[in-house]
Amino acid sequence: MDATAFEDKTTAPLSAPMHAARRHDSAHKHVAGSADYIDDMPEPAGTLHAALGMTDRAHAQILSMDFTDVEKAPGVVCVLTARDMPHSNDISPSHLDDEPVLADGLVQFHGQPAFAVIAETREQARRAARLAKIVYRDLPHVIDPADAIEQSAPLVTKPLTLKRGEAEAALDQSPRTLKGRMRIGGQEHFYLESHIAFAIPGEDDDVTVWSSTQHPSEVQHMVSHVLGVPSHAVTVQVRRMGGGFGGKETQGNQFAALAAVAAKKLNRPVKFRPDRDEDMTATGKRHDFVVDYEVGFDADGHILAVKANYAARCGFSSDLSGPVTDRALFHADNAYFYPHVLLTSQPLKTNTVSNTAYRGFGGPQGMVGGERMIEEVAYALGLDPLEVRKRNFYGEPGSGRDLTPYHQEVEDNIIARLVDELERDADYQARRKAILAFNETSRVIRKGIALTPVKFGISFTMTAFNQAGALVHVYQDGSIHLNHGGTEMGQGLYTKVAQVIADCFQVDLERVKITATTTGKVPNTSATAASSGSDLNGMAAFNAARQIKERLIAFAAERWQTTPDAIRFVPNHVEIGTERIPFPELVKLAYFARVHLSAAGFYKTPKIHWNRETGRGMPFYYFAYGASCSEVSIDTLTGEYMVDRVDVLHDVGRSLNPAIDIGQVEGAFVQGMGWLTTEELWWDDKGRLRTHAPSTYKIPLASDRPKIFNVKLADWSENRQPTIGRSKAVGEPPFMLPISVLEALSMAVASVDGYRQCPKLDAPATPERVLMAVERLKRG
Amino acid sequence: MTDESRAIRFILNDRTVTLDDVGPTTTLLDYLRLSRRLTGTKEGCAEGDCGACTVLVGRLAGDELVYEGVNACIRFVGSLHATHVVTVEHLAAKDGALHPVQQALVDYHGSQCGFCTPGFVMSLYGLWLSKDRPGRADIEKALQGNLCRCTGYEPIVRAAEAVGAARPDAVFDPILSMRDRVRTELKTIKTGETIVIGEGQRLVVPGSVAALAEVLENHPQATIVAGSTDVGLWVTKQMRQLSPVVFINGLDALQEITETPDGLTLGAGVTYSAAYPTLARLYPAFGRLIDRIGGDQVRNMGTIGGNVANGSPIGDTPPALIALGARLTLRSAKGTRVLPLEEFFIQYGRQDRQPGEFVESLFIPAAKPEDHFAVYKISKRRDEDISALCGAFHLTLDAQGKVATLRIAFGGMAGTPKRAAQAEAAMIGRTWNEETVALGQAALAGDYQPLTDWRASAAYRSLTAANLLTRFLLETTGQAAELTRFTGAA
Structure with a gap:
């Protein structure tokens, strides 16, 4: 498509509905019970x-x-x-x-x-x-990933190595080093519709x-x-x-x-x-990981070298385990610059259901491992982990601290500003001081607070998947039929793309009919995944709408004997010089003049490339950023806990729809929190998954969400890349914000030993894991 | 049986339904979706845990018409005689205008994928009907039985707050508008006749307790269903074919709550929700426990009698009841017998209930104001989870501060809910302090050898059980240190 044409559009002040908070297109049907899911469709005889x-x-x-x-x-x-x-x-x-x-x-x-x-x-x-x-x-049979490592189980697919600098040598030369292992549990999707x-x-x-x-x-x-x-x-x-x-x-x-x-x-x-139990038994989940890490650092907490192996329970087949474990490595750095780094993946074959894609696609596990390393360094030096984080953030382009382990430059870094703003808005320092004082005198209840960043790479790492198609028809009455390759799973993609179309034609959103995704209208589509739905389909649909709009402009210019720049689309009307006619009227005239009012649109993400063999390239078009601050209380007699307060500042670029984006951030946070806290997959010695229904597998409830939950979008952020409306992807990045919950729990545990040891709290941090960590630290 | 009917009757939204050919374990959800094509009510789990199938069921309680949210997935149609079933399709006005509860969810962006939404609508509608200006604690409690995977709940709670705070005066409400008609009709339907459907009496709705005893005498192997929060899963998950099934939830005589100076008698058909106000007033810790059993939908269906009768090793209420010294009355056509509750649980899966017997009532002796009673439920997730373990403690001290009486019972620590006889013995007669508690903790190892399973490891169960004794000591000595989400919660 013509990128410059799009540029003009986005730099001009835009009227609603693009960038406006609009309700989900099916909201009315959802609450009325009239939104049809497949099981609700009438069955043919x-x-x-x-x-x-x-x-x-x-x-x-x-x-x-x-x-x-x-x-x-x-x-x-x-x-x-x-x-x-x-x-x-x-x-x-x-x-x-x-x-x-x-x-x-x-x-x-x-x-x-x-x-x-x-x-x-x-x-x-x-x-x-x-x-x-x-x-x-x-x-x-082999069920447990640690056993699989022990037994050198076969791999389901080829592993990946990311290497920059000389990690081994740098570790040898580091003033301080530490080693550790972290276990990170998997997660059942628990979509409500099986x-x-x-x-x-x-x-x-x-x-x-x-x-x-x-x-x-x-x-x-x-x-x-x-x-x-x-x-x-x-x-x-x-x-x-x-x-x-x-x-x-x-x-x-x-x-x-x-x-x-x-x-x-x-x-x-x-x-x-399938029944819920069958669905949970027979379909894949988030990969569990065992991360073995080694970090070299100096007395100020600057990380000098990182070496880590990310082993994953992949299940019996490869499915998407290759790209999932790749993405874990891509996010082992999170927002931090590692001067020397060596990362390896180990996609282990196990006798369990084949694990698959799950929001974040390995990235969360990579990031949790990376944050554990930061935490370890902080406890080893007696520093606030936030201080260690700040000292290791990626620098500005050209700072010499902007290269990822996969040799992509971080060009759009805003993490320092986000974290500073959140630290101030959440009153982090004063609250941390108060918590340290509280813990000194409280016998049973202990508190913790943590502020953690997120940097998440956007694009399918399989370059070919970064393409999308759309089909737009304008009918004679001016109504618009929209179809694209993206699917609607609740994330509001249909609404956002409809906003793009309505904005392009400057018509009311109601004029745009969103139609079911079908392979018969738009072929060869990619999965609606990798948070890419609106980036790809929004652009493809815009491309289609723009073609029709250009034909309408050409038609109007000819009919009114004027130049295209004299024609303007204004709300529900078209202005041609001094004349102003309703949009449907122009459409009708165009039809009788035999103007083609249908177009197929296409988009492919520019710039990106990736060579898995060399471990080098630019797999991500851009990064999305965020930060969160969580405060928790734990009961040191039982390990029970509560999340008292969470503050989030998240970057979605220029939001296409702030209501939907905030919903994505809140929802991702609670879902990620569930992954790191109460959601535990448990297999027995026969290899049976015993947590296969909501009676045994516990996703968060309303009463588990943070008691105080402040979510803000970084409204000053704009995507530096010319994405649709300069927005950024939102599906996955906020999923990793609740790492601050895990670390706040960890701090509360650490208090029982005067913060002298890193509690090494594995995920999910169930009440049992919290209590056992308390006991471990008490024993010294 | 003299007066017999061959059909059950209930009101579904605005129509009366008469069913003379319904299976004993046909669920309300299947009936709605498959027979009536009312597909707004969804199946998310078929075990009463996700709430996507929530509907309201109205019933007569005396002269009052009470509407409660229930899980249609584990509610059998046979239990609906003389009720008013309200589904999500009934909420909007005839012109399509949304009910304020629905509108609030739209306005606050409370739906994303929308699959759980009808269930949330119904739970919030139930709250809207029953409580003016609910606070966050009320809202969270009303939503304990509803799972949402998309929104993180925040917008749903905001919608509930908003619609509860500003109730429009002149709202068309589908239930309030037909209240009188429904009350009259249900009274007409509820004749006290026994209903029998199917060959070999597959489905029986006894009209009286005497009729129930008679049915069980003739069919000692019949499955008694009160709330079906357990039996429902035998059907939906284990696909057991049950017949005959006897529905007792409509027997008013089993739903009596009687308070005397000696204690409290709960009929076997008293639901958790119905028992809650009385139990919470007499034993506040018991009230807090009930708040954490299932969600509202389960508490509205499940009965304490059923909870006891099914003999789960976890047993939500039995540890508390045993610690309070509850006694059980079993009845059959031959008469009644009474036994201490702890003697009812023989071993895993086996209770002291003879063929033809049914649980008639529970008696809880009155506690003295100076008694200390606490019950602590430990679970992976705070609400709507099954206990990893649950400990109940009932202590009286003498004038010297020594342990006069002490009853401790745990669920989740053995094959049945069980008293900690050795721990009790180790502490009785000693000064109530940390040293004594340490003796009790050591003795607990002799009382229980718990198992490791998906809810907790044996080590965690043992350690926590011992720590709960410490918590109890702290609580009874004015150093309470339990996490609470809302102080003074509803």
Whole structure:
């Protein structure tokens, strides 16, 4: 697209609705109960229902499967196994051919589906699925990532090394060094709407699949691959998801493929909605990590060298573990300059469900590890960790302290200003002093406070994914149909992109109809992931709208015999010289003059490049920044705690919609806080995940959110890159803000020993981990 | 059984429904979504933990019409006789204008993905009906049974505050506007007849306690369902096929709360919510415990009698009840028998309930004003979580400050809720101080050998149990140091 044309637009004062706080486009339907999710759609006559047949071994050969009782059960129409996949039984998104739709002879994690039952009702399918008799031969299993390291377990994909300078030598020469290990737990997405796919067969090879997916194009490609039909035969649609958070980037493939196979085989619509427990057992989660680190530093807390290995529990297959563990390394520096650095990843194969994308995509784990190193240095020197942070921030471009471990320059650094502002606004120093005094006299309750920064790189590290398409139609009545490759999972993407279009044409938002994402309108799209939704789709849609607008301008200039610069789009009207006509009127005239009122838009992120072999490049178009300050109280008798107050200052560039962006920041904070506090995944010795439903897996409640919760956007920030409206991505970066909660808990624990030791509080910091850390420190 | 009916009747939004062919374990959620195509009510977990399926159920309590939020996913249709079920579709006016509660959620950006939203609407609507100007503590309590993964709750709480603070005078309210009609109709429906549906009496709604005893005599293996907060999961998660199922939630006689100078009697059908005001007044610590059992939806359905009868090793209320010396009355067609509650729990999964017997009531002896009673629930998440352990302490001191009587009971520390006999013995007769508590703590190791599971490790359970004795000592000596989110919380 013409970047200069866009430049003109963004530097001019913009009228609403772009940059205005607008409600979510579906808000009214949400509260009325009339927003349709896939399970709410009317079912065509003859609709069948599917259920997963799950195995109960962590690692075993399947010797036999007997479906006699399953097939005799009421309502059962058929049973599908790996052999029934018409073309391929593989849905590996990394194309490593390591992810079967259904286990074929080998069970690699407890619960792995080995068959699917299709029945007249969902209840009949679920009941029947429990009646199979499977005979196994057990094989040894590895569940825990620390065990996997110990046993040098195989890797699911090639590891990454990031290297700058000579870390080993610099460690040897550092005045002080320390070593440590941190364990960081995984996380269940817990989207409120579990996975669902609804396949409706068509003529020839055709099938339409409604899928709750962040990546319709991939579902399309996987379904066509499994069926052995061209991609053009498969149409995938999604209007909205009941939450995604990365959990619906690749994990919907299985349900969509099975529903489509059954639908084509039986020539009847097939709906596949797993139960919550099945969803949590059979679909991937955030990766757990074990970080082994070594830091060299001086007496003032300046970090001189960092060497760290990031090992991850990837599960049985590669899925997205390669890029996830890469992104962990990309964020091990967070906002800090490491003069010498050596980072390695270790994507471990384990007999657990294959871990996958989750908001932050490895970045949070990388960052938590990096912040642990800062904390260790601070405790080793008896300094306030905030002081150590400030001393290690990246410098201005040209300072010699602006190069990341992957050799990208940090050109847009605003972290020092953000942190200073937050430190002042949150009254950090005075509150810290008061807390230190409180802890001196309080026997049972102890408090902690921490202020931590976030710097998060924006772009898919797989360069090809940084492209997007859109389709805009203007109808004769002036109403506008908007479609793009992005998906709506609650984050407000549809609203933001509609604002872009409405702004471009200067029409009311209501004139723009947001339509369900479908592979039939915009092809070859990327996942709505990596926080890139509005950056990519906003630009693609703008590009489409701009083409139509330019045609309208050309038409008007010709008809009114004037020059294009005499034509201005003003709210709901177009001014041509001194004449002013309503937008729909111009559209109608244009139609009769045979002006093409539809356009496909396209965008690709400029500048970025990345060479994984050399570990060098510019994987990120820009960085998003933020900082948070958290205060907590803990009970040193039980380990229970409360988050008393949180202050956040976050950078979204020039916000496309401050209401939506603040919602993203608040929501990400609480979700990230859950990851670091109460959300614990627990496997038993048989490799069974025992926390597979909300009764056992505890995401935050309203009463867990910070008691005082002040969230501010850095309204002075503008993206230095010409992104849509100079905004910045917002989905993932704020997820890492609650690292300050973990560290505030850590400070409260440290108080029992006069802050002499770093508590090394692992995540999630459940009440149990807090109490055990208190006990450890008391023992000295 | 003399008077028998073959159908259950209830009001669904604005229509009366008569069902003569409903399964004993058909859930309200499936009925709404599959049979009525009322798809605003969502399934998020099918175990009563996420609240996406929240609907209001109105019932007659005496002459009063009471509306409570419940989890439709684990509520059986058979339990709805003579009630008014209100779903999210009923809230907006006929012209589509949103109810103020809905409008506030829109105005404050309280929905993102929107899937949990209908449940939040219903919980907040329930709060709106029952409480003027709710504070943050009230709002958080009303939302304990609703999970949202997108918003971080802040905008939802702000919406609730705003709509509670400025209640418009002339709002069309779908429930208030039809209150009289509903009350009259429910009275007509609630005849006291026993309802039997299906061959072999698959579904029974007894019209009286005597009818219940008779049903159980004929069908000793029948499943008794009061709140279905436990049995609901047998069906949705374990896919158990239950028949016959006997619904007792409509039996007014089991819902009596009787206070005498000797103590308090709770009928087996008294829900947590119904018991709360009395228990919180008599034993404030018990009230605070109830605040942390499930969410409002579960407390509105679940009964203390059911909690005892199902014999969970965690047992939300049994540790507190045992520490208070509660006695259980079991009834059958042959008569009644009374036993101390701790004797009811024999071992994991086994209770002293004979075929044909049902829990009729619980009696809690009156505590003296000088008694010290505390109950501490420890869980991974503060609210709406199952205890990792729960300790209850009931202490009386003599004039010299020595331990006169002491009853300690823990849940989560053994296969059943269990008294700490050795710890009690180690401390009785000694001066109530740190030395004595240290003796009790040492003795606890003999009382309990807890397990490691997903809620906590054995080591954490043992350590915390001992530390709770310290907390109790501090509390009884004026050094209370428990974390509280809101001081003087509702």
